[in-house]
Amino acid sequence: MLRLNFDGKLSRWDILQRAHTLALKHGRIIPAEGNIIIQSENLFALSLLLRDYSGKIDLVYADPPFNTMQDFYISDNRANSVSTTKSRKAYADKMPLEKFLAFIRERLILIHELLSERGSLYLHIDCKTGHYVKILLDEIFGAENFLNDIARIKSNPKNFHRRAWGNQRDMILFYAKNSGLNIWNDITFPLNDSEISRLFPKTDADGRRYTTIPLHAPGETRNGITGKAWRNIPVPEGRHWRTDPAEFDRLDAQGRIEWSSSGNPRIKKYADEHEGMKIQDVWTYKDPQSPAYPTEKNHDMLKLIIAQSSLPDSLILDPFAGSGASLLCALELGRKFIGIDQSEEAVRVMRERLEGKCSFVNPVDKIGV
Numbered sequence: 001m002l003r004l005n006f007d008g009k010l011s012r013w014d015i016l017q018r019a020h021t022l023a024l025k026h027g028r029i030i031p032a033e034g035n036i037i038i039q040s041e042n043l044f045a046l047s048l049l050l051r052d053y054s055g056k057i058d059l060v061y062a063d064p065p066f067n068t069m070q071d072f073y074i075s076d077n078r079a080n081s082v083s084t085t086k087s088r089k090a091y092a093d094k095m096p097l098e099k100f101l102a103f104i105r106e107r108l109i110l111i112h113e114l115l116s117e118r119g120s121l122y123l124h125i126d127c128k129t130g131h132y133v134k135i136l137l138d139e140i141f142g143a144e145n146f147l148n149d150i151a152r153i154k155s156n157p158k159n160f161h162r163r164a165w166g167n168q169r170d171m172i173l174f175y176a177k178n179s180g181l182n183i184w185n186d187i188t189f190p191l192n193d194s195e196i197s198r199l200f201p202k203t204d205a206d207g208r209r210y211t212t213i214p215l216h217a218p219g220e221t222r223n224g225i226t227g228k229a230w231r232n233i234p235v236p237e238g239r240h241w242r243t244d245p246a247e248f249d250r251l252d253a254q255g256r257i258e259w260s261s262s263g264n265p266r267i268k269k270y271a272d273e274h275e276g277m278k279i280q281d282v283w284t285y286k287d288p289q290s291p292a293y294p295t296e297k298n299h300d301m302l303k304l305i306i307a308q309s310s311l312p313d314s315l316i317l318d319p320f321a322g323s324g325a326s327l328l329c330a331l332e333l334g335r336k337f338i339g340i341d342q343s344e345e346a347v348r349v350m351r352e353r354l355e356g357k358c359s360f361v362n363p364v365d366k367i368g369v
């Protein structure tokens with residue numbers, strides 16, 4: 001098995017052992033059902049969650065600091081940025097790479113324990129660090145459970161004076177706890193007007209837009225039914241009928257086969273029956289221009305992740321919750337959530353957004369419960 005070695009790498013057993021010891025010592029975070037925001041260092045909070053939530057979380061969206069070697073500040077005028085002197089520090093992002101890898105791996109091991117058998121992880125990371133983290137995730141989840149490296153276009157083109165290509169994207173590593181069992185709702189994007197005009201150039205007498213496709217597809221069938229002539233029309237060489245020719249009789253009776261003047265039949269496909277575009281692995285979701293918190297992520301992107309990889313009865317975890325954007329989106333989509341962040345400023349923003357809709361807990365207050 002391929003492994004990434006770095007100083008300070010603990011064994012999985014040691015990490016889980018320490019987490020279980022912490023959980024035994026400090027007790028439950030909160031026994032209540034429902035939405036929870038935990039103000040805490042997340043290794044501590046994740047350890048405490050193991051007791052009640054192992055195998056119960058269907059979706060984790062994790063957006064850790066990207067190891068940018070910067071501090072992030074917050075100001076009241078919503079120009080939340082990397083640094084201004086008149087603002088308050090939201091969080092620091094300054095760890096040497098090896099320390100960062102040890103930090104993220106410990107948390108990913110606990111996240112893997114918390115995920116349900118149908119669960120998924122979306123880890124948001126940048127391109128400088130992401131390739132190392134991919135190897136760690138392959139170790140923890142198994143390379144067979146890697147599903148996508150989504151390229152997220154995060155900004156407009158930049159004009160830095162670096163002797164290198166502009167960096168416009170970061171990455172989202174998508175893993176299943178068990179590939180093939182992961183919740184997948186087959187969300188598609190509806191076609192827009194210009195796509196409909198391009199893909200369905202013809203219009204029926206009743207105004208419905210459509211296109212036509214051949215009855216046959218590449219690949220020969222020697223003996224099967226899809227290789228036999230239909231109404232004395234032979235299958236072209238090297239091709240086979242798309243379906244049992246009896247189906248063509250049914251389509252023809254419904255007026256769904258268009259015959260050319262030379263007697264060439266083609267199947268009619270209607271725009272209003274199109275199931276939408278399958279979503280690909282390059283996403284353009286730029287972050288808010290006036291974020292409530294530095295590095296707040298695009299809400300439409302978060303809603304897409306939640307809609308695709310969770311169900312109405314799912315519990316969603318964001319261990320680096322920041323502004324609570326993912327939690328707000330989970331709430332809007334009727335999902336339950338647990339959010340964790342250690343920053344006072346993050347929790348202040350989350351209170352503004354989510355007060356009254358969830359419980360706020362600080363496990364340090366609960367020690368000994």
Ligand SMILES: C[S@@+](CC[C@H](N)C(=O)[O-])C[C@H]1O[C@@H](n2cnc3c(N)ncnc32)[C@H](O)[C@@H]1O
Binds near residue numbers: 294
């Ligand atoms: C990139 S931001 C998350 C932004 C968030 N996705 C949003 O849309 O608002 C990372 C967050 O992780 C938090 N964080 C970093 N290390 C942490 C730790 N060890 N425990 C808990 N929170 C941590 C920081 O305070 C920061 O709010």
